């Protein structure tokens with residue numbers, strides 16, 4: 541037993557969730573993790589333990605199974621949930637739309653129902669900058685128009701709508717929609733980080749695998765965008781900063797009434813070639829690349845106006861691109877096969 545506020549963390553073994561787990565624990569919360577390891581490895585638990593100073597508490601459970609989740613929460617009531625459990629690959633979502641709608645929407649609905657059944661009405665939701673579609677005006681403020689361009693993005697847009705509707709129907713609900721920009725990097729310990737299955741879809745994990753020799757060359761998707769060097773520009777945010785954004789959001793929900801939607805980004809855009817150069821500097825390795833045609837569905841540029849998160853939550857990102865690459869490289873170098881690598885010595 542503990543008198544620290546207990547928080548349900550769904551999708552707890554995933555990339556952003558594990559970093560958020562640590563941030564929550566450091567902030568004095570008691571974390572109850574659930575995951576079904578659909579897209580993560582149980583080995584992450586052995587890595588979390590030395591960082592937490594105790595064994596992480598994780599129930600293997602599919603959160604779309606509302607009855608099982610309700611049973612768990614009856615035994616272990618929580619003060620709030622941080623809901624990460626979802627599928628997240630844009631390309632895959634266009635191939636398997638039903639899987640995405642079913643999993644991402646059912647899991648959100650199920651978590652809300654299970655929370656409500658134990659009298660808890662606080663939820664932090666993982667949304668995404670993808671809800672802005674092809675941005676008209678940069679930087680993006682939270683009141684910019686939203687749209688969806690693929691089933692994954694649609695599940696985030698509808699997820700936000702579900703939470704707004706819930707708040708209208710029952711003002712007891714307090715929800716936070718966090719629109720992530722591009723999470724990268726890893727915990728500075730080198731013990732936890734991003735471990736994509738198969739070929740990475742995202743830029744930095746791909747670059748990391750080229751640097752470590754797992755892949756030969758990067759493909760740069762297009763060099764004819766209207767950006768400073770022709771390659772796509774994004775707002776990369778260190779995953780530890782992002783994790784701290786969740787703590788700030790949760791504190792606000794626990795301390796004050798009301799619901800909110802905030803961007804979690806740095807406000808700074810970097811191109812693909814900027815990232816390649818920064819990674820070469822951090823790793824001391826060359827990143828050979830070929831320029832290939834644009835990837836369908838990609839936008840030229842996307843970065844946040846993070847002012848609202850700063851004003852509302854007192855949160856802002858602290859780490860720059862060099863640090864993101866250094867921490868990513870430490871993780872990749874120490875764990876060339878991700879969580880299938882032998883555990884590195886703890887620092």
Ligand code: UFG
Pocket residue numbers: 628630668669670671693720721722741742743744746758759760761762771772773774812835838
């Ligand atoms: N890129 C390459 N080569 C690669 C991978 C990516 O050149 O091998 C480029 C892309 O064209 C883009 C940039 O690197 O210009 C970043 O691409 P990512 O795939 O890393 O990130 P995206 O911005 O496309 O996607 C991310 C998240 C999505 C989310 C989206 C919008 O992965 O979940 O941001 O918020 F929907």
